[in-house]
Every structure is written in structure tokens, then in C-alpha cells.
Amino acid sequence: MISQSFQATSRLSRSAQLLVSIAGLTLLSGCVTSRVENSREGMTGIRANESVVIMAKSYHVGNETEDKYISCVESALGRGKNGLNVIPHRTFVDSLFPWFEPRTAPAETKGLPKLMKRPGVAARIREQGVRYIIWLDGDTDKVAGGGSLSCAAGPGGGGCFGFAWWQKDADYDASIWDLDELESAGTITADVSGTSFMPALVVPIPLIARTQAAACKGLANQLRAFIVSEEAA
Amino acid sequence: MKVMLRKALPGALLALLLAGCGSSVTLDPPTIPKPLIESIPLHIALRIPAEFESFVHEEELLGNEQWTIDLGRSNAEFFEQLFGYMFDELTVLSADDDESQFQFDALVEPSIDAFEFSVPNQTKTDSFAVWIRYRLKVYDPEGQLVENWPVSAYGKSLTTTMGGSDALRRAAVLAMRDAAALMIIRFDPDELIRSLGSGTAAHEGSSSEDTDTVQVTVIEGDNGD
Known part of the structure; x- marks a missing residue:
């Protein structure tokens, strides 16, 4: 009786170990290397009643920044007790229609004074408390990949065998425009490279x-530090 | 019965396969935000052409992929909204209405010169793009053509997890918003009032090159003035 119970416990233990190993492997992620740098052109700072807007540079000039990336940065900037007030980009663009459409948005800060003189524009920006516009440029691309992985299924079951890998590069630039000073406050670049792996021995991992x-x-993180670090709020 | 099934099955499979090669997208009428502009003090009559009531674009792409894009009343509603915002007073006329029965400062007749789109397979990107070339003809109350403008609009949207149809719809809406931006910039109040007041066809037959120059200036951030 004791022997049977021990065998059952041992089988359970082996199953648990297998599950933990699989879960551990699944939790492991591929390799990511990142470099984030900034270049400051002016003093920054933000008051409690001021906000920022994250925008994509125009697709008319070939930019392909993904909507989900903009939403991710918006969400990350606004999160936590040190989060900034972030106006959703579509709300901002609609409220100033048509002056921030891909065709009409100013491409450089020298277009800002003229834009602010348009009827209602400065007042609408002031109503929303927008102090900084952050223009994102760049995208995430698959740059390499290889390996071989094949799967098969039959009446008795199925499985996969092989190894595949791929590398993605995410290169983004953020230009920070200060709407109080009507000039550029600086730029931040993020270059991230990540390699994913998929080994498969019956089950792909x-x-x-x-x-x-x-x-x-x-x-x-870098944007938040860049904006709040210099000037006393 | 078995023989009938055996005969019908390949046909049904073929029909299924062919159905899989086609895509159909229906666009809901867009909502254009109220533009941040001062409305132009003119009473405009807007003649909505019959094609704007139910515009359907059909195209067979490379690889025998059949696409049907049904814009429905989108163009009609787009122009009605936009011109309602742009001018102090707007009268909407149908294709059959006799304009001589109405009072107005100018009659505007929009039409579509061309509608084009591209899908990710063609461009080897993740984007859907839509081009719409509208033409606007502006007549004075006497029926004389005073303006004739092509408006070339473009919209692009990346594919999402929701699928290609949503991205194509979004690209079409962005193209309409682009057209709205161009028209707001192009309708210079002083110039329009001057050309209507003088009764001369100052811009009649203006070439597309003229308008293209204006568009390039706008892209470069000059905001089109």
C-alpha cells in the first residue's frame, strides 16, 4: 500500500516537474537589445494642468508608425503615479480638424506660428492644456529569419519538429515640440533589436x-524623464 | 441520390474556392469633424449627382482577386456635412432638381473622376491605400462656370488584427478627410466671392497641374495659404 502510494506520488511529481519545465520555457523570451538616446535642444518641464499628445508623422512623407505603437506609448506615458496627462491622438486631431491631418499638419516647428494664428487653433490647444506634441517616426520590421520547422498530424496524433528563428528591429524617433515656446525641445531615438526562437520537439515552444x-x-520612460526632469513644476 | 451528390460536390467546392478569392467591403457614411474655420458668407447650392447615392467600385486585382467596395451614400453625406460646415447657408439639390427654382450665390457640382485602391499583396507592405479624385465645378447663379478643380485625395491604413476590410474602410475615410482638408484650403473665401461677383470665369478650365502645385505646397507644411 505504501509502495503504491509512493509510486503515485512519484508519477505526480514527474508530471509536475514536466509542467513546470514547459511553463518555465514558455515564460522565457527571446533576446532583446535596446538603445535609447536623447538629444536636448531646450528646457522642458510640465505643470499638473498641462498635457501631451503623441502623433505619428505623416504617411504622405513615407512614415509607417503603427497605430498600436502610438496607443502603447500613450498608455505607458500616462500610467503610474508619475504619469503625464495624455490626450488621445484621434481626439486631438478631430478637435483641430483639418489642421493636423496627414496633409496639413506642420512638418517643422517653423510652421507653428502660422498655424497658431488660424482662427480658433490656439484657443482649442489651450483648452486641452496641450504643452507638448510628440511626433513619432519609424516602425517595427522583420529583418531576418531562418531555420526549418514542420508539423504533421495523423489519426494517431500529431506533432512538430525543427527549429525556426526570426529577428525584428524596432527603430523609432520622437521629436518633442514645445507649444509654449513654439520650438523643438529635442529628440529621442529608440533602436531595439529582438530575436525570437521556436524549437519544436513534438510541441513547439x-x-x-x-x-x-x-x-x-x-x-x-525616456520621454517622461526628458519632459519632467528640468523645470520645476 | 449519391450520384447527384457526387456531381454537385465538385461544383460546390469550386464555388466555395471562388468565393474565397473575392472580398466585399461596405463603407458606412463617414462623420467629418466640425472644421475649425470661419464659415464663408455665401449661400451654396450643392447638386448631388446620382452616382453619389450608391457608388460601387469593382476591380479584379492581379491573381484574380475580385474586390467590391460599396461606398453607398458616403460621398453624398460627406459633401453635405462638409459644405454645411464651410458655408453660411446650404441647399442640397438632387440630380433631377431644376436649379433655376432656387436662390443661391453659387452652385457646386462634385463628381468622381477616379477611385483607386491598393492592397498589401500588391505593395508588399502591411498597408491598404485609397485614392479618390473628385472634381468640383462651381457655377454662378447665371450658370456660368467659374471654377473647375480636381481634388486628389489619399488615405492609407495599416492592416489590423480586425482584418483587411477594416483597414480599407479606414483608408477610404482618411481619403475623404484628406479631400475635405484640400477643399477647405482651396476654397479661398475672398477669391471665390471675387470671382462670383465679377461674373467672369477666371478659373474656368484650370489645369490639374495648377492644383497639384497647391497640394505639394501643403504637404511641405506651408498649410496651403
């Missing part, structure tokens, strides 16, 4: 590098 998420978090 994805080890995914969250490249874009790392670029989002890195850029948002």
Missing part, C-alpha cells in the same frame, strides 16, 4: 522577443 513592446516602454 515559442520564445518570443517582444521587440516593439520593449521599444514602447524604453521610449515612454
Whole structure:
């Protein structure tokens, strides 16, 4: 009786170990390397009643920044007790229609004085307390990949065998425009490279590098530090 | 019965396969935000052409992929909203209405010169793009053509997890917003009032090159003045 109970416990223990191993492998992620740098052109700072807007540079000039990346940076900047007030970009663009459409938005800070003189524009920006517009440029691309992985299924079951990998690069630039001074406050660049792996021995085990998420978090942290660090609120 | 099934099955499978090669997208009428502009003090009659009531674009792409894009009343509602915001007073005329029965400062007749789109397979990107080339003809109350403008609008949207149809709809709406921005910039109140007041066809037959120059200036951040 004792022997049977021991064998059952041993089988349970082996199953648990297997599950833990699989879970551990699944939790492992691919390799990510990131570099975030900034270049300051002017003093910054933000008051409690001021806010920021995250915008994508125009697709008319070839930019392909993903909507979900903008939403990610918006969310990351606004999160936590040190979070900034972030106006959702679509709300901002609609409230100033048509002056921030891809075709009409100012491409450089020298277009800001003229824009602010348009009827109602300065007042609408002031109503929303927008102090900084952050223009994002860049995207995440798959730059390399390889390996071989094949799967098969039959009446008796199925499985996969092989090894595949791929590399993604996320390169984003953020230009920070100060709407009080009507000039550029500086730029931040985030270059993140991530390699994902998928070994498969019956069951494929994805080890995914969250490249874009790392670029989002890195850029948002740097943006927050850049904006709040210098001037007393 | 078995023989009938055996005969019908390949046909049904083929129909299923062919159905899989086609895509159909229906666009809900867009909502254009109220523009941040001063409305132009003119009473405009807007003639909505019959094609704007139910515009359907069908195209077979490379690889025999059949696309049907049904814009429905989108163009009609887009122009009605936009011109309602842009001018002090707006009278909407249908294709059959006799304009001589109405009072107005100018009659505007929009039409579509061309509608084009691209899908990710063609461009090897993750984007859907839509181009719409509208034409606006502006007549004075005597029926003389005073303006004739092509308006080339463009919208682009990345594919999302919601699928290609949503991205194509979004690209079409962005193209309409782009057209709205161009028209707001192009309708210079002083110039329009002057050309209507003088009764001369100052811009009649103006070439597309003229308008393209204006558009390039706008892209470069000059805001089009």
C-alpha cells in the first residue's frame, strides 16, 4: 500500500516537474537589445494642468508608425503615479480638424506660428492644456529569419519538429515640440533589436522577443524623464 | 441520390474556392469633424449627382482577386456635412432638381473622376491605400462656370488584427478627410466671392497641374495659404 502510494506520488511529481519545465520555457523570451538616446535642444518641464499628445508623422512623407505603437506609448506615458496627462491622438486631431491631418499638419516647428494664428487653433490647444506634441517616426520590421520547422498530424496524433528563428528591429524617433515656446525641445531615438526562437520537439515552444513592446516602454520612460526632469513644476 | 451528390460536390467546392478569392467591403457614411474655420458668407447650392447615392467600385486585382467596395451614400453625406460646415447657408439639390427654382450665390457640382485602391499583396507592405479624385465645378447663379478643380485625395491604413476590410474602410475615410482638408484650403473665401461677383470665369478650365502645385505646397507644411 505504501509502495503504491509512493509510486503515485512519484508519477505526480514527474508530471509536475514536466509542467513546470514547459511553463518555465514558455515564460522565457527571446533576446532583446535596446538603445535609447536623447538629444536636448531646450528646457522642458510640465505643470499638473498641462498635457501631451503623441502623433505619428505623416504617411504622405513615407512614415509607417503603427497605430498600436502610438496607443502603447500613450498608455505607458500616462500610467503610474508619475504619469503625464495624455490626450488621445484621434481626439486631438478631430478637435483641430483639418489642421493636423496627414496633409496639413506642420512638418517643422517653423510652421507653428502660422498655424497658431488660424482662427480658433490656439484657443482649442489651450483648452486641452496641450504643452507638448510628440511626433513619432519609424516602425517595427522583420529583418531576418531562418531555420526549418514542420508539423504533421495523423489519426494517431500529431506533432512538430525543427527549429525556426526570426529577428525584428524596432527603430523609432520622437521629436518633442514645445507649444509654449513654439520650438523643438529635442529628440529621442529608440533602436531595439529582438530575436525570437521556436524549437519544436513534438510541441513547439515559442520564445518570443517582444521587440516593439520593449521599444514602447524604453521610449515612454525616456520621454517622461526628458519632459519632467528640468523645470520645476 | 449519391450520384447527384457526387456531381454537385465538385461544383460546390469550386464555388466555395471562388468565393474565397473575392472580398466585399461596405463603407458606412463617414462623420467629418466640425472644421475649425470661419464659415464663408455665401449661400451654396450643392447638386448631388446620382452616382453619389450608391457608388460601387469593382476591380479584379492581379491573381484574380475580385474586390467590391460599396461606398453607398458616403460621398453624398460627406459633401453635405462638409459644405454645411464651410458655408453660411446650404441647399442640397438632387440630380433631377431644376436649379433655376432656387436662390443661391453659387452652385457646386462634385463628381468622381477616379477611385483607386491598393492592397498589401500588391505593395508588399502591411498597408491598404485609397485614392479618390473628385472634381468640383462651381457655377454662378447665371450658370456660368467659374471654377473647375480636381481634388486628389489619399488615405492609407495599416492592416489590423480586425482584418483587411477594416483597414480599407479606414483608408477610404482618411481619403475623404484628406479631400475635405484640400477643399477647405482651396476654397479661398475672398477669391471665390471675387470671382462670383465679377461674373467672369477666371478659373474656368484650370489645369490639374495648377492644383497639384497647391497640394505639394501643403504637404511641405506651408498649410496651403
